[in-house]
Every structure is written in C-alpha cells, then in structure tokens.
Amino acid sequence: MIxxxxxxxxxxxxxxxxxxxxLAIGGDLSTDRLLLAYQNGIFPWYSDDEPILWYSPHERFVLYPQELKISKxxxxVLRSEPFRVTTNTCFNDVVAACSSIQREGQDGTWITDDMKAAYAKLHSEGHAHSVEVWQDDRLVGGLxxxxxxxxFCGESMFSRVSNASKTALIWLCNTGRYKLIDCQVYTEHLESxxxxxISREEYIGVLHKTTA
Structure with a gap:
C-alpha cells in the first residue's frame, strides 16, 4: 500500500x-518535511512529470569512513595534488552540474527545478552542503x-575529469565529521x-543514534 x-x-x-x-506519494518539499524524511531514512526521488515520490529502500548502499579504500x-593522484578542494563555496553550481547526470533506470534528470530550489533553501539554512573540486580554477567535480x-546523505556527484568525484568523496570521509555516508545508489566504483x-534497520539505527 502506497x-x-x-x-x-x-x-x-x-x-x-x-x-x-x-513509501509515499505527494506532500511538498518544504525544509521541515525534507528534514523529517532524512531523519527517518526517507528521501524524495521523482521526475518532472511525476508527483513527489518518497522512498525508503529495504537496503542502503553506504560507506563507513573508516572502511574507505583508496587504491594505489x-x-x-592525491600525492601529485592536481586538485584543490573547497566546501560550500558554490552549492548551486554543484547541483546544476549534477543535474545533467541520470540515475540508472530513470529517463531525464531526477533533479527537478523544484528540487534545486528546495535544496538551495536547505543549504541556506545550513542543512545541505557541497564539496567542490577545482583544477586550474575550473570546477571539475564535486558532490x-x-x-x-x-x-551525510549524499544526493549526487559529478566529475568532468578523471578522479575528481573520488577526490571529493575521499575529502568528505577524511573530515572526521561523519560516522556514515549514505551513497543511496549502488555503483561499482563506490563499492571498490x-x-x-546494509539493512534499512541498521541504517535507521545509525541515524537515530547520531541524532538522539
């Protein structure tokens, strides 16, 4: 039953x-509703031609920062320092770049104009964050x-040059700020x-433990 x-x-x-x-359909993308959703392991995912759809998968694809694997x-690449990393300097630009990425099995972008506006508001209120990767003052990757x-509930990442998005994720893990990074969608390179x-129960358990 939906x-x-x-x-x-x-x-x-x-x-x-x-x-x-x-899990559910409808509602809105207000800051209060989005925060309530994330606090309970729920997130919106829909296209422009659909109503708002809310998901809570039975399993979550996650990364514990202490389990991060960095290949030789x-x-x-990191030792050669080809990139400069910043955070929260151009959130909207990162979202715009990510909006060109399609999730597997979905036509068109899932980052609708309403989603962009909602997450920009979350960012302005300190709840959403971006990591930017630069090369020669050009934005080449981020999340x-x-x-x-x-x-940290990751929404999307992008890369315009090799290893840029990996650099962003490694930087995020190394901040020591987060006990868990929710990657949502399985990819081979994130698995590597x-x-x-992990199960939804384990994921929600971590959420509730860290927000208690």
Whole structure:
C-alpha cells in the first residue's frame, strides 16, 4: 500500500515501503518535511512529470569512513595534488552540474527545478552542503547532500575529469565529521572504495543514534 501525504507533517513507518522502496506519494518539499524524511531514512526521488515520490529502500548502499579504500593509483593522484578542494563555496553550481547526470533506470534528470530550489533553501539554512573540486580554477567535480546528525546523505556527484568525484568523496570521509555516508545508489566504483549494502534497520539505527 502506497500512502498519500497531505499537509500534515508526517510519514508512514519506513518498514511499510513497497518492495522497490516506494513509501509515499505527494506532500511538498518544504525544509521541515525534507528534514523529517532524512531523519527517518526517507528521501524524495521523482521526475518532472511525476508527483513527489518518497522512498525508503529495504537496503542502503553506504560507506563507513573508516572502511574507505583508496587504491594505489588514487594515492599517487592525491600525492601529485592536481586538485584543490573547497566546501560550500558554490552549492548551486554543484547541483546544476549534477543535474545533467541520470540515475540508472530513470529517463531525464531526477533533479527537478523544484528540487534545486528546495535544496538551495536547505543549504541556506545550513542543512545541505557541497564539496567542490577545482583544477586550474575550473570546477571539475564535486558532490552535495544533506546532513542529519553524524550521517551525510549524499544526493549526487559529478566529475568532468578523471578522479575528481573520488577526490571529493575521499575529502568528505577524511573530515572526521561523519560516522556514515549514505551513497543511496549502488555503483561499482563506490563499492571498490569500500561502500557496501546494509539493512534499512541498521541504517535507521545509525541515524537515530547520531541524532538522539
């Protein structure tokens, strides 16, 4: 059963999600609703021609920073210092760059204009952050996401040159700020860097422990 949200600020229990993780439909992208969603392991994912869809997958693809794996070749790249890394200097530019990336199995961008506006507001209020990777003063990679407690919920990343997005993720792990990074969608290269699947129960347990 898929729940239809109204103006009330609430979500059904995540364990009631469908097999594909779809939990609810409707509602809005207000800051309060988005924060409530992330605090309970729920996130929006939809296209322009759809209503807002809210997901809580049965498994989450995550990276514990202490389990980060950096290949020998990537260590050589980092030692050569080809990039400069900043944070929160051009959040909207990072989101715009990520919006050209398509998620597997979905036509068009999932980062709609409404999503861009909602996350820009989250950023302005200190809840969403970006990591930027520069080469010769050109933005060549980065990522953005939402933090809740000690968990960073990654939304998307992009790379215009080799190793730029990896550099952003490594930088994020090395800040020591987060106990868990939610990667959401499985990719081979993130798996090679130490990301793995955990159950929704384990994921929500970490969320609630770090936000208590």
């Amino acid at each position: 729940f239809r949200l109204d103006e009330r600020l609430l979500f059904p229990a995540p364990e009631l999600a469908e097999e594909d993780g779809l 070749s990537m260590k050589r 953005y996401g939402v933090h809740t407690g000690d968990v 860097m130490g990301a793995r699947m």
